Amino acid sequence: MSMKASQRAFERACRFIPGGVNSPVRAFGGVDRGPVFIERAAGSHIWDIDGNEYIDYVGSWGPMILGHAHPLVVESVCRAAVKGTSFGAATEAEIGLAERITNAFGSIRKVRLVSSGTEAVMTAVRLARAYAGRDLVVKMAGCYHGHSDFMLAGAGSGAAEFGVPASAGVPAGFAEKTLVVPYNDTEAVKYLFQRYSGQIAAVIVEPIAANMGVIAPADGYLQSLRQLCNDHGSVLILDEVITGFRVAYGGAQELYGIEADLTCLGKIVGGGLPCAAVGGREEIMDLLAPLGPVYQAGTLSGNPLAVAAANATLDLLAEKEVYGQLERVSGRLEAGLRKSAATAGAEVTINRVGSLLSIFFTAGPVRNFEEVRRSDIGRFKRFFSRMLEAGIYLAPSAYEAMFICLAHTESDIEQTLEAGYNALRETGIK
């Protein structure tokens, strides 16, 4: 498999773009090899500029649940484009998207469109603080909520629960406003509510963690967070940027029967274009400018092309059999991988919720970030390379999910399992 064109492109890109990429994970730094440059994609397949073809399990990190270049989405975007790509003024199509979102999520009465998941979270946190009149926010270690200053806080050392900057350039004083506890640990959150009584504005969580690999919420975990927020007058923010419209049309909230005060959406909700959303209870959402005192704005918010892609995507997902099909295909992939791992004698843990799947190179169980970090990264890197060379495009990072889409076929899954068996036999054994 030649990667010469990608190698040349990467060298050229590095002269003009820091690290050669516009988002760090694309540099393939986590897998000790140069990145693949993409030429085009269709359905479940993606082609690099050397002409190599892959079965894609990244799906642009989640948005492409219909597969790439779905004809109805493309047509919808093209129709919008000829009428003008941006006006910076209100359009009727935005109302259509807002209606679709509020119909999908019982907890969302009003919604504002933004351009990225990062912005959705930033706005949700600002709203929660304004509503509660408090500053502190609780987040779970290993959950990702975009790259705003307050959310780039990691767990400090020892018993200290105040976050420490997870990036240079984040003021320590910002990170300290974020309290970091392990995922799936209700007692830790309970303790924080006692210790910082009357100071916690919000708890933010990925209802299914999917940015440290995939981790399902333990039984009752989300319900406990809901109850604690109710008891203490805090805002529950569910970051459904990955799970919204993926694990069910109404996201993890539909799947687990829970309601957020504020919900962050992104990825799928933009249908592969830059669109995201924050929505929730009316009394909180109405704090936003121009009605209320919480400032938020965006030149390209509700962009006509993005909204066209979003509306077309959500209409296709609203069809009944969609999530059953995703579950069937994903279940087959999971079962096949488990069988391969057992036959090959590979020590791995496979976590899956719906069309989100992770292979951790550790005996498991994997229920939080500490357990994720027991993964053998060396084995993952070798597994990744074998798979890539066999034409299977996985996320170039040990802590990212596989995204199954509606375009993945039986033969895609079979080809993936064959490659998976060989790769696990060669790299899965400790």
Ligand SMILES: *Cc1c(COP(=O)(O)O)cnc(C)c1O
């Ligand atoms: C991707 C992601 C974000 C950030 O979204 P961007 O559009 O990349 O800014 C926030 N939260 C979660 C859970 C995500 O997966």
